[in-house]
Amino acid sequence: MNLESFVLLSLVLFTLGLYAVMARRNLIAILIGIELMLNAASLNFMAFNRFLPVEDPTVGQLFVLFIIGLAAAEVAIALSIILVVYRERKRIDVDDITELKG
Amino acid sequence: MGGMTGLLMALAVAGALLAVSLKNVLHAIFGLAVTLLAVAGLFVVLGSPFVGTMQVLIYVGGITVAMVFAVMLSTVVQTHQAESPWRRAGAAFVAVGFAVGVGLVIIGAGLPKGLAPALIEDAWSVRQLGTSLLGDYNVVFEVLSVVLLLAIIGAIVISRREEDVVTPAPAAAVEETHP
Amino acid sequence: MGTSGLLTYILLTPLAAFIATLVIPGRHTLAIKVANAFFAFVGLVLSVVVFTQYDLAAGGYQLMQDVPWVDSFGIRYTVAVDGVGVVLVLLNAIVFFTGVLTMWTLTLRVKEYFAFMALLVFGVFGVFISLDVFVFFFFYEVAVLPMYPLIAIWGSTKKEYSAMKLTLYLMVGSALLFPGLISLFVAGGSGSWNIEFLAAAIKNQPEFQVFVYPFVYVGFGILAGMWPFHGWSPTGHVAAPTAVSMLHAGVLMKLGAFGILRIAIGILPHGAEIWAPLFASTATVGIVYGAFVAMRQNDFKYVIGFSSVSHMGIVLLGLNTLTPDGTSGAVFQMFAHGIMTALFFSAVGFIYDQTHDRDIRHFGGLSKQVPVAAAFFIVASLCGMGVPGFASFWAEFLVFLQALASWPVLGVAALIGLVFTALYALRVLGKAMFGPANPSWDHLKDATPWAMVPRVILIGVLVLFGFFPSWILDIIHTATGNN
Amino acid sequence: MSHANLAVATLLAPLIAFFVALVFFRKKHDVAAGIAILGGLVSLVGSVWLLLDPAPAPELITAPWFEVGGIKLAFGALLDGRTLLMGAVVGLITMCVLVYSLGYMKHDPGKGRFFAFLGLFEWAMLSFSYAPNLLQGFIFWELVGLASFLLIGFWYEKPSAVAAAKKAFIMTRIGDVGMFVGLILLFGDVHTLDILEIGNIFAAPGLPEGVSAGRVELLAGLLFLGVMGKSAQFPLHTWLPDAMEGPTPVSALLHSATMVAAGVFLFARFHELFLDAPTMMTIILAIAVFTALISSTMAMAANDMKKILAFSSISQLGFMIIGLAAGSLFAGLFHLMTHALFKALLFLTAGAYIHEFGTNDIVAIGRAGGRKMRVTTLGLFAGGFALAGVPIFAGFWSKEVILGALHGPGAEVFLIGAYAAAFMTAYYTFRMIFLIVLPNTDSKAIVEEPAGSQGGHGPADHGHAHGAPKAPGTMRAPILVLSIGAVIAGLPFFGDAVAGLLGRPHEAHHAAITEMILPVAIVLAGVALAWLDFGGKKAPQRGIVAWFPPLERALKNRWYIDAFYRKTIIRFVNAFAALMYGAETRGFDGAGDALGRGTMKVGVSTAKSHTGRLPIFVGTAVAVLAIVSLSIALG
Secondary structure, eight states: OOHHHHHHHHHHHHHHHHHHHHHOOBHHHHHHHHHHHHHHHHHHHHHHHHHSOOSOTHHHHHHHHHHHHHHHHHHHHHHHHHHHHHHHHSOOBGGGOOTTOO | OHHHHHHHHHHHHHHHHHHHHOSSHHHHHHHHHHHHHHHHHHHHHTTOHHHHHHIIIIIIIIIHHHHHHHHHHTOGGGGOOOOOHHHHHHHHHHHHHHHHHHHHHHHHHOOOOSSOSOOOGGGGSHHHHHHHHHTTTHHHHHHHHHHHHHHHHHHHHHHOOOOSOOOOOOHHHHHHHOO | OOOTTHHHHHHHHHHHHHHHHHHSOTTOHHHHHHHHHHHHHHHHHHHHHHHHHSOTTTOSSEEEEEEEEEGGGTEEEEEEEOHHHHHHHHHHHHHHHHHHHHGGGOOTTHHHHHHHHHHHHHHHHHHHHBOBHHHHHHHHHHHHTTHHHHHHHHOOSSHHHHHHHHHHHHHHHHHHHHHHHHHHHHHTTSSOOBHHHHHHHSTTOHHHHHHHHHHHHHHHHHHTTOTTSOTHHHHHHHHSOHHHHHHIIIIIHHHHHHHIIIIIIHHOHHHHHHHHHHHHHHHHHHHHHHHHHHHTOOBHHHHHHHHHHHHHHHHHHHHHTOSHHHHHHHHHHHHHHHHHHHHHHHHHHHHHHHHOOOBGGGOOOHHHHSHHHHHHHHHHHHHHTTOTTSHHHHHHHHHHHHHHHHOHHHHHHHHHHHHHHHHHHHHHIIIIISSSOOGGGTTOOOOOHHHHHHHHHHHHHHHHHHHOTHHHHHHHHHHHTOO | OOHHHHHHHHHHHHHHHHHHHHHHSSSOHHHHHHHHHHHHHHHHHHHHHHHHSOOSSOEEEEEEEEEETTEEEEEEEEESHHHHHHHHHHHHHHHHHHHHHHHHTTTOTTHHHHHHHHHHHHHHHHHHHTOSBHHHHHHHHHHHHHHHHHHHTSSTTSHHHHHHHHHHHHHHHHHHHHHHHHHHHHHHHHSOOBHHHHHHHHHSSSOOTTOOHHHHHHHHHHHHHHHHHHTTOTTSOTHHHHGGGSOHHHHHIIIIISHHHHHHHHHHHTHHHHHTOHHHHHHHHHHHHHHHHHHHHHHHHOOBHHHHHHHHHHHHHHHHHHHHHTTOHHHHHHHHHHHHHHHHHHHHHHHHHHHHHSOOBHHHHHHHTGGGOHHHHHHHHHHHHHHHTOTTSHHHHHHHHHHHHTOSTTOHHHHHHHHHHHHHHHHHHHHHHHHHHSOOTTSSOOOOSOTTOSTTTOSOOOSOSSSSOOOOHHHHHHHHHHHHHHHHTTSHHHHHHHHHHTTOGGGSOOOOHHHHHHHHHHHHHHHHHHIIIIISTTOOSSOGGGGSHHHHHHHHTGGGHHHHHIIIIIHHHHHHHHHHHHIIIIIIHHHHHHHHHHHHHHHHHHHHTOOOOHHHHHHHHHHHHHHHHHHHHHO
16 A cells, blocks of 8 residues: 555546547536546545645645535536437437537 | 555546536436435545535535436437537547646646644534534625526526417417318 | 815816716706806916916916825825916817806707816816926816727717727827826936926937937827827817817827827927928828828818818927027917817817818808808818918917928928918818808708807907917916017 | 016017917907907007117016926016017007908908907917017917918918918928927927027027037028018018908908018027028028019019019019028118008008908009009008118118128029119009009000909909099008108118118118119119009000010929919929828728728638537537547557
């Protein structure tokens, strides 16, 4: 149990999340990728909090708590957006949503 | 302890692999759930059972369930969407490139070895966490609650069906119904 | 009577007008206009008080107020006026008041219009009284920004284009200016933005002065209609509604010249010396060039627009002589040109409001159809030609007096430009005010006594200082170092 | 009354009259006229009183005005011989014209404005004449130009009048620029603007300290530019004939008697300076002789009475400058005075004819019975004889002094030119007189201008359909007054008085009878030729010029000088303006627009790469991160 292994795990999870965001077409699958990345970040916070001589060890934990809270908010919004997209197009394919093109 | 940690790590990676690779989104969500649980376990291992609990409660209990509901609402048919191999290859290439790059940077920077020396167990207590949360970081906490509130309201506003708006039938069509 | 807060009160009058305009519901247009006129009048009275209270014997900066604002960056709300500031504050107050009266007949989105206008005036007042470079720049931007909506909404003739052009040009100016001002702050030791402090601190850095001077000069110069960056100004004049044209040409362009005087030359005298030959030359080119281009224009406002380029060239030439007399002349010209252009636009606006036409070829014999309104225009033209008896004569006289001493060739070229000034001015008069009347405008109504009020005020000021230039020159001299 | 009070009253009365009449009584014509006449009367009394009661030494009556550019300026009056003479001339002529205008402008819709402008002019002219310093002089010099602009363009609905007003303003302004530069250089050299002081500085023997001979020549040349513009000397003379578009009283007052004499007066004012610049004086002399010659020739072919008088004004102004340039202050100013009297008189008579018959053409006036207007015709005789230089009449004496001043080594060429001009003056003057007084319906004379050429004005409605035509009393009185002046003003008694006033008694040289033979003979020859051509019963009334059609054409076209200016200078200015306009629209402004458009285009094309596809966004961002991190790690 050392810092390297946690950081490596975090990197792997983050990479997998990235891959999902880039590769998947289903919006919910993309959301899954985002969750993976968030977890990778949380893991990093916890690990550094544990392995570095920090003055106040609650900070890392609090950060994770906040990330969890924000993730909840983010998912709520994202899912409602997905529902609207589905209602409009009867699909939830990221390739359909190109309103931002120049 | 080492074995437990290793197992949890392996579980996390395996769950993540499933989550990103399975075609069926429902299955992918289950993969995600595995990862989340494993990460919760790792939190416990890292000395914070409270955060681990929260992870289980909110993530696994709340978020994944919400996702499942969303999938249900948008019909299962839509869960199967095949990506072209080129797309997957490209994404994998970029992601791996990123991982290698960042990994190399991390290695280059170097990480501290071993457990930090002066660990005061008391500082890790839930009590301390609560004091800190409602003391020093009170403002952040309040802001976060506002964010959550807004997110809820926003989600409702966005996903609400516009039922009040009734599209009036074309006048001509109305005319036709009368002989 | 405590006069220490007088400047702040003046600064607050347009702000009060702004707030009052926001508070009054939009449908009570008359109430909005009355409120604006009231506060503008209060500002005018206060400005006259400052003008008369200014202690000539003492000179220097007076009525100083100094309050910290952002202490960590050394930004302080420091306001005071010297002889130049007094004159320009008065100019702004006059133009604001007459501008409000000129727009009495406005009906389109009255509330928003007066709100923006008050905001603009607020910024201008702020610039004229600021002694802190940062606050100066802050007010400068406050004054510049309302121009966009004012032109784009209430303008005419390619208004969106003009508004965009104006904004872009002025932003380019600000983009040059901002790094220049920051570098002044840094070079001054990052302790204070105070103008006098900076001037003392940068005194012994000649290389730095030479390097940064063109940034600051051109940055302000764009707003002053400096050739060859004048393109925004005629187009902006043309598109803007009457009172905005008045403020725009009458006051806003003076901000640029004032910035050059106060900051560019004031803080960087050595840089000014090195660059003066170039900038005096561009100013002279501007004088002649503006006159020639004006000769070919057929739109009243374009003629005035290019005449402004020409007249602001005189201001810049005066500043670039770097002598007390030349500077005094330039400041006087700023004042005289401000009033004169306000009168010009006011007269044109009166005709345009009724005809919706500004092509001089479509008019003729307006002196017969609307004698009073035409008289206003003629007086403004005469003033523009520098006929004695009007304030601008003295201004031009002083500038040329010094220009001939400092830059003889440029001085003679600029003087010859005056012949062409007369040419374009007389061309407009001959085509539109005189000559056979165009019967389609026979129905035009002449100025009512009410409409005459703002114009008569402007003419009165021009003539007053035309006959008694010392009343204003003595004050300017205290700042420019004469006597 | 003290001189100070008198001077103040003289200077300010017309200003007050102008202001009150213009602002309050513009529409109440008779009140405005009354106020203007009252103002003129005060000025007349004041200026004449001052003239008749001169102080032994020049008096300076000033009030501090302000200090500008290191120059302490005082407003006021300098009372010495030159200003007193000029002031009285201005006061007298203005008064005559004011009274005359009562009749002439009786029915004009702009009568109130007209009288107000006359007040403005008188104020400016008097303040210029009495100016104690250069700056005041320059200010009112410009204001005189402004008044001239307003009065020439008085009938502003006539495009030709507007064009003439514009031309006059621009051409005099060209001269003014030179003069302004001269003033400033002069100030730089002698550090004073006080006219008396400057006079004293240059009057002292030798050149002033620190001023080189070349510098004085330059100063003189620059100042003379102003003279050239105002006094219509070649090549800036072309505005004056056009200025006849103004109402005739204006022509009488401004464009013959007083305003155009302002240039000559300026010359006289700085006579000491000019005397220090011998080379420039010779050039000036040449210009003046040339001007007198060409304008006299132009007058020989003109049929428009006002134009003839305008040409003669140019030529007589040339004579004054000849006198001054020949070194005699008295000669120039004496001729200025007599000329003012007889030329104003001639214009007033011309106005009376025009008012009566509605035409400017002398042939038409003659045929319509011009000689039946007895008082007017009497004035024509008095003025014409004086202009031609018939002995005893005013012009004879003053011209004689000028020609006398020209005697000297190297002056022969100029003298011959001056005699030629005098000969032609006699010829064209009597041509005019004969055509009006001795009309011959069988003659070959052609009426060139249609009736009513004084557009917008036309024949006035007369209250006397029966009996001989007759000008109103308000018009006849000034004609009578000036007629007396034209007859007697040149007599040696007056000449001596003027010379004494100017402090140059020795210049009033009384020529011996033998010396007068040549000038008299030349004048008589001119009269005789005119008699042969126009006067006699069998005279062809065509004139000698008509024998040479190309010459006549050239004269009618004023030697093509206007056409030359149109073809060269004006065309050049217009082309240059067009060039600048092109540079603005396509160059500077165009460049700005092009820059804007280019930016927009770049933006539009850049926006196309923005596909709006989320994976691509993320992929791009991550790829960049990857590249950056790799380059950090490996490099």
